Amino acid sequence: MQYQDIYQFWFVTCSESDWWKKSVHFDHKIKSQFSVHHRMAMQGELAHWRAEPIGALCEIIILDQFSRNMFRDTPNAFASDALALCLAQHAIDKGVDKQLNDTELSFLYMPFMHSESKIIHQQAEALFRALPNYEFELAHKKIIDQFGRYPHRNQILNRVSSDDELQFLTQAGSSF
Structure with a gap:
């Protein structure tokens, strides 16, 4: 292959909905x-x-x-x-x-x-600025700025969640 x-x-066989569901x-x-x-x-x-x-x-x-x-x-x-x-x-x-x-x-x-790096998300914000999914990057960056990681990965990665992360995970849109 x-x-x-x-x-x-x-990009041809898959539809956009395939990518995200x-x-x-x-x-x-x-x-x-x-x-x-x-x-x-x-x-x-x-x-x-x-x-x-x-x-x-x-x-x-x-x-x-x-x-x-x-x-x-x-x-x-x-x-x-x-x-x-x-x-x-x-x-x-x-x-x-x-x-x-x-x-x-x-x-x-x-x-x-x-990425779970604040520095990388600063770069990502600039990279995505002219793209249709810029707002989606901002949503990701907001989580990294708040927690320094993605709380929805904690259980999978066997990381202990803070009380703030646990509270955040109860909200709609807390994971992707």
Whole structure:
């Protein structure tokens, strides 16, 4: 499989609603079709994809998006976040973001949104400013600014929640 197959699946075969809804069927589909590629990406075996802007994007999608589907509600859902962020930072340094449309850019920048770093969210706010999902980044940043992490991940990651986090988790919109 080539990066074009990842692109075709994510941006052509899938609908926008597929990207954001929680679906056991969709999660299974990604896991059955792309688990080998996820393992390869985690081991750095897809580095040659980075020679092309869309290839770089597709490696990031595997690590950032597919991980969340393949390993939903487990710590592995977030295990490749740092690698995806590093690859996104590198892609931006190489000017990949100047060669993508807004929808593609959103996924190139998504590792910034998924980060639990206040510094990274300052960067994310600037990156997303001109994109349709800017308000969504602001909602993420607000949580990181308040708690320094995403409280909805605490149980999955075996972290102890503070009283403030527990109260926050009772509110609508406290998780994504």
